[in-house]
Amino acid sequence: MIKVGVVGGTGYTGVELLRLLSRHSQVELVAITSRGEAGMAVSDMFPSLRGRVNLKFVTPQEAALDKCDAVFFATPNGIAMQQAAELVAAGVRIIDLAADFRIRDIAEWEKWYGMKHAAPELVAEAVYGLPETSREQIRNARVLANPGCYPTAVQLGFLPLVEAGAVDLSHLIADAKSGVSGAGRKAEVHTLFSESADSFKAYGVAGHRHLPEIRQGLTRFAGQPVGLTFVPHLTPMIRGIHATLYARLTQDIDLQALYEQRFAGEPFVDVMPAGSHPETRSVRASNLCRIAVHRPQGGDTVVVLSVIDNLVKGAAGQAVQNLNIMFGFEESTALDIVPVSP
Numbered sequence: 001m002i003k004v005g006v007v008g009g010t011g012y013t014g015v016e017l018l019r020l021l022s023r024h025s026q027v028e029l030v031a032i033t034s035r036g037e038a039g040m041a042v043s044d045m046f047p048s049l050r051g052r053v054n055l056k057f058v059t060p061q062e063a064a065l066d067k068c069d070a071v072f073f074a075t076p077n078g079i080a081m082q083q084a085a086e087l088v089a090a091g092v093r094i095i096d097l098a099a100d101f102r103i104r105d106i107a108e109w110e111k112w113y114g115m116k117h118a119a120p121e122l123v124a125e126a127v128y129g130l131p132e133t134s135r136e137q138i139r140n141a142r143v144l145a146n147p148g149c150y151p152t153a154v155q156l157g158f159l160p161l162v163e164a165g166a167v168d169l170s171h172l173i174a175d176a177k178s179g180v181s182g183a184g185r186k187a188e189v190h191t192l193f194s195e196s197a198d199s200f201k202a203y204g205v206a207g208h209r210h211l212p213e214i215r216q217g218l219t220r221f222a223g224q225p226v227g228l229t230f231v232p233h234l235t236p237m238i239r240g241i242h243a244t245l246y247a248r249l250t251q252d253i254d255l256q257a258l259y260e261q262r263f264a265g266e267p268f269v270d271v272m273p274a275g276s277h278p279e280t281r282s283v284r285a286s287n288l289c290r291i292a293v294h295r296p297q298g299g300d301t302v303v304v305l306s307v308i309d310n311l312v313k314g315a316a317g318q319a320v321q322n323l324n325i326m327f328g329f330e331e332s333t334a335l336d337i338v339p340v341s342p
Contacts, residue, residue, distance in 0.1 A: 008075035016316035022052040024334035031063035066090035101126035101145035149314030153243040157306030160262040167247035170227040240280030245304040287317035
């Protein structure tokens with residue numbers, strides 16, 4: 001049994017993290033912080049957690065986070081890097097669900113996130129927590145950078161092709177759609193019901209801050225630089241990501257076998273039968289990534305369909321999966337959840 005704290009438990013990712021941790025047999029939740037809601041019972045803000053989480057929000061100063069074995073940061077970008085060094089020095093293992101430690105090039109991170117990095121020395125040792133590619137490094141991580149939601153769906157979808165060198169690495173295309181919860185639990189005009197319902201739009205076409213994270217991962221898998229066009233879209237649903245990925249084949253290969261072999265034994269990647277079209281509702285509230293691979297008309301273009309729940313495999317679920325690996329627990333602990341349907 002380990003003691004765990006959560007910094008920033010009031011957002012969508014935070015409450016999803018609490019939902020999962022509340023059913024974890026090896027975790028004792030000891031502190032959940034929020035400056036704005038300090039003193040409020042967690043279950044008063046989130047009635048879904050009544051009888052499951054019996055704590056009140058506390059300020060970071062009251063939380064005694066340095067006594068925890070692990071601390072999750074479910075906070076906006078720029079928060080974890082302010083507190084991580086002190087906690088790591090106290091022997092606490094950090095799992096950051098924001099982007100503070102994802103990009104290894106500090107100048108690149110500062111360019112895309114618009115702020116000075118407060119802990120560049122920790123970036124060098126931080127482990128990027130995509131379990132399907134980095135289990136050995138994750139086991140020993142003191143600072144774990146949890147991947148973003150779009151990057152998870154896109155990287156897992158492209159992974160077998162890029163590792164095998166089976167496609168033209170200079171012209172990869174990721175066309176991805178996300179539900180509105182990906183924007184977070186805050187008041188913004190573009191996510192109001194009247195603005196987002198019955199509508200569909202692309203955004204960040206000139207450049208989205210998840211682009212360097214995806215490109216960094218794909219470059220690592222390929223062992224050489226890749227060219228990637230990434231276009232995200234906002235779709236009028238609450239949760240879910242659908243990534244449609246395109247690449248040009250450079251060799252004749254059995255794509256179905258390639259994907260089935262690469263992900264054989266992966267507890268949270270489901271390679272669908274040939275000809276399948278996975279839906280976001282098929283992974284809702286679960287930690288699954290469902291993938292289907294197509295070769296339209298037998299041509300030289302491969303189309304990969306990759307779906308996840310952006311709040312689970314794209315955030316809180318993957319963070320718990322990483323916790324399980326870091327502390328030697330069964331990887332599926334607290335995550336063996338059947339998707340919700342309808």
